């Protein structure tokens with residue numbers, strides 16, 4: 433059988449995002465999340481939110497993707513715990529399929545583990561649209577498991593699935 437041709441693995445540098453990255457964040461959100469809702473408008477507001485940690489992946493100085501990580505209380509039943517929420521992970525369409533998403537996800541998991549040194553972060557959560565098999569496979573590869581229950585729908589009508597994995601020190 434002919435071996436599947438693969439693009440070479442991307443060499444990326446991951447750095448903190450800032451307000452200066454708003455145009456890139458908006459453009460990629462419109463491209464990759466457009467079917468889910470108005471994320472081209474929403475994500476730039478999260479970029480400048482104090483409670484959201486944004487990281488940009490760059491290849492030779494050019495932005496190719498980003499993650500947004502939020503932290504909040506685990507809720508009334510777990511008053512002394514926090515959860516980290518991967519609010520967004522996105523790779524520009526031209527840079528997809530070359531390992532950027534994996535490197536960004538690995539980095540976000542590392543950030544949640546770092547945060548655990550300062551506060552009791554029990555788990556890392558995320559939401560993914562049911563039809564997004566590609567992202568679901570990626571998250572499963574990194575140890576995320578589906579959380580039971582109904583979690584609503586995106587504005588585009590897609591069912592939202594929740595996934596979570598423990599945060600290890």
Ligand SMILES: CC(C)(COP(=O)(O)OP(=O)(O)OC[C@H]1O[C@@H](n2cnc3c(N)ncnc32)[C@H](O)[C@@H]1OP(=O)(O)O)[C@@H](O)C(=O)NCCC(=O)NCCS
Pocket residue numbers: 464465519520521522523524527528529530531532533534535559560561564566567569570
């Ligand atoms: C999901 C996403 C972040 C993955 O980033 P990426 O850089 O394309 O992914 P990678 O190259 O690191 O590949 C990671 C895994 O994704 C899957 N994948 C990558 N390219 C794929 C393709 N062309 N077809 C199917 N699966 C693919 C594979 O499971 C791959 O693992 P493998 O290399 O062991 O087979 C990216 O595709 C994206 O931004 N998608 C749109 C936004 C989105 O869906 N975000 C997640 C929901 S919030």
